[in-house]
Amino acid sequence: MYTIDQFKSQWKSLHHPSMSVDGDVAFFYQLYGRLYRLVGQEARCFDSHRILPFLLYIENTVAVGLDGVYEYRYRCVGDVESSWCDGLGMSAKAGSEVHNLVGKAVTDAKCSALRQWMVESVLSGDFIRLSEMLAWFAREDRILRQVFPDLRYRKAMFMRFVGKRLGSKKMLWADLAFNWRDKHGYSLADTIAKEFRYETSFVDGKEKALLMETAEMLDAIHSERLDTYTVLERKDERTFALRHRDGRVFHDVIFPTPAPQDVPSLYLAAQLVTYNNKTYISGSAVWLDEEDLPVWNGETVWHGILKKEQEAARNIYFTTAFGKRINLYEDLYTVPSDPEEAYYADMGIYFDEPNIFDFLGGRPNGRVIYLGG
Incomplete structure (x- = not known):
């Protein structure tokens, strides 16, 4: 297990060089210790190297909830918490402890260094800071990378365009940071803006005003x-x-x-x-x-690149946790035609698999059903 100094060094290396982790590094070190002990006690396949990537997911949930949006929107991502626990061979009881630990972390977090860095990058008025922040998510966020298309064709095009590997990579990340759209047509900036607006319901005063201003600037891109x-x-x-x-x-x-x-x-x-x-x-x-x-x-x-990306997705299948085999093209590019089905699918609830409505008497069929507390 890392000491606090070792953890801080490792934690900082996982973030953009311009981001200070000082504001909440102690909080995440405490969370790291709890996960380390839980994994050590409950995992059949102990692997301490899997803890930090999971902590990044928790940090993202605390800061902006971006990973959660794509986790629900795309079935190929799956349930991140469950997948992490299954990969370590943890029991259902231990998985429940992990779920509670994550929920408590989101509730207890008093600040977020990641969110502060994002807000400051947008409000700086400095295009380089903004583009580096968005490109960092496109390049480093593991959940987001899972829902990108097959990037071979963009990589080849930018390499042919620039002629140098480093320059072509910068062009690729710039393209994904600003031009990639999810299946609903939203860019990365659009989705961050939406999540920041959602977060304003839970804060007030200066922080609320800053989040609203940040969302407005992102929307205007x-x-x-x-x-x-x-x-x-x-x-x-x-x-x-x-x-x-x-x-x-x-x-x-x-x-x-x-x-x-x-x-x-x-x-x-x-x-x-x-x-x-x-x-x-x-x-x-x-x-x-x-x-x-x-x-x-x-x-x-x-037109040629998008066609190749979609054709590549048509040749790939994956199986959900409930055993349903799904074509990747269907997951990455299509939305259910039924408005109600599409609404709940974006919340990670799919009517073609077992879901919460099976325990509530069937599909809502237009009824308003509140799933929150």
């Missing part, structure tokens, strides 16, 4: 996937007016680094993000020759 642009005007070394391939004009677009005076052409391919009333190049921009423009037609490129 607008992103453009990789596509081609023509330079209309250079205003300074980092600010350009660009015309999108479809004719839309973006004034005062801010580049991440100063562009050379002798730019090789008037054409480039880039991702754009509008945040806090300013528009930025997200990731890298690549200057193109005029003859390259048809090759980087964004509509054509993305």
